[in-house]
Amino acid sequence: MTADRPFGFETRAIHAGASPDPTTGARSTPIYQTTAYVFEDADDAASLFNLQSYGYIYSRLGNPTVSVLEERIANLEGGRGAICTASGHAAQLLAFFSIMNPGASFLASTRLYGGSITQFGRTFKKFGWNANFVDQTDPENFKRALTEDCRAIFVESLANPGGVITDLEAVARIAEAAGIVFIVDNTMATPYLCRPIEWGADLVVHSTTKFLGGHGNAMGGGVVDSGKFDWSKSGKYPTLSEPEPAYHGLRFHETFGDLALTVHGHAVGLRDLGPAMAPMNAFLTITGIETLPLRMERHIANAQAVAEYLAGHEAVAWVSYAGLPSSPFHELARRYLPKGAGSVFTFGLKGGYEAGVKLVESVDLFSHLANIGDTRSLIIHPASTTHRQLTEAQQIAAGAGPDVVRLSIGLETAADLIADLEKGMAAAG
């Protein structure tokens, strides 16, 4: 019995999850701007509420447009299933909700998006979830920091903002040996450049707001489950392995096998925490993903051109882009992101904090805003914006020190981007 012939990434980016609408035959995915769904009869309702059959009840738990996006992202990441959420932060909340209990801890890289460091280090504490931050440039640091109550290791495949790449396979081995969940934020790389599950990740999280949507017009997030983690083996994940009182003692792992986390994320996570993705945002993101491979190719080519230009500029102290041979992460980039090292990177200005502020105020084509992964090129000075809630030591540890400027290179003409930066740096002195 031979397996079915696999489809290529580009084909799946367009078709996965989105066969023609069964009722109308509509070819692009309809926007189900709908909140609730009629039961066939009382028994149908009972089956749905008991999770014995598949169907829609209420759009907080599942929506026909959102589920197309969930299946598409799961497919592109090589996962078993996915849960989409209102934002990337909501996706992180949902991922940890299924695996943590009060008093449990997890390890996270210091090289994370500043908003994640704040969410993990401050807000998660209110749930009794303790995040311990580890310098991920040496994977062994995770092993040294392991404790009995540790439930997960969290990293970004390609870190925001620093052009830093995590040695995914090495960290995956440490998590596997410890019997804990390895979670990778793959927002910056996208599954077109890197598929963490192939390197041993158990869960992948996304802010779909960035490159997956790709047009700066739709908020969203997603959790992808590889389906490979054994939730019942150690007793460390009672949410999935023990009877769930809200479902009359049903055990999610026993009942749903490798679908356990995907089903739990909808039936309990979205139901009780409530951060459902809006159908309109799902539609925009579905449409965005259809051109993901083409867009990423241009993002990478433009980023490489701009990074090379900056590396040769006299006002620039350093450029942290793993696509440059000078980067200490260049070898890891060749291994984990062979198509290219993404299009978000940082560089340091010799003029420090003041020069950074002046630059972002002097460019015309780059948009000064706090986002990444848009068709448009974006610029920000993290120390005065996204990372300003961190201490200076935390800023530096996160790759967002006072002299750092972050770029998210868009799809414009590369020469126009370079000319705009040239003008801005002349003004910054």
Add this chain to the structure above:
Amino acid sequence: MNHESYSDEYLRGILRRTRTIAMVGASPHWNRPSFFVLKYLQAKGFRVIPVNPKAAGEEILGEICYASLANVPVPIDMVDIFRASAAAPAIVEEAIRLGAKTVWMQIGVRHDEAAARAEAAGLSVVMNHCPKIEFSRLCGELGWNGVNTGIITARRHKRV
């Protein structure tokens, strides 16, 4: 035959030629996995006859439960095994004797010798899979829960 994975066409073929299923190890309790599978397959038009000595004589979702496969009074297309792997060989022998066309072993149930015996007798075999999950995956419903069905098609939806 390779039992590590099955092609969609192989699984579709089995599900399309199956009408009546005997489920060995079916539970009368609504929150047990076997009950979920039984109820789902019934809703999809299969007749599912429960087999479980502990519930013999009871009705489960409108079907009488029998103590053993040998007691089932109607022809069976498929035997679905919701028991420990060690129980598979005896169930397979009975399935062959009853003229079943398929032996299906649930997730976590695998017995290669029993499978080889069934195949030698002309039966189709599926191991370590769930017919509810595979039916819902192949008809697209599983995608409603955000699950990666692996189904790529520009054809209008149809059942399995």
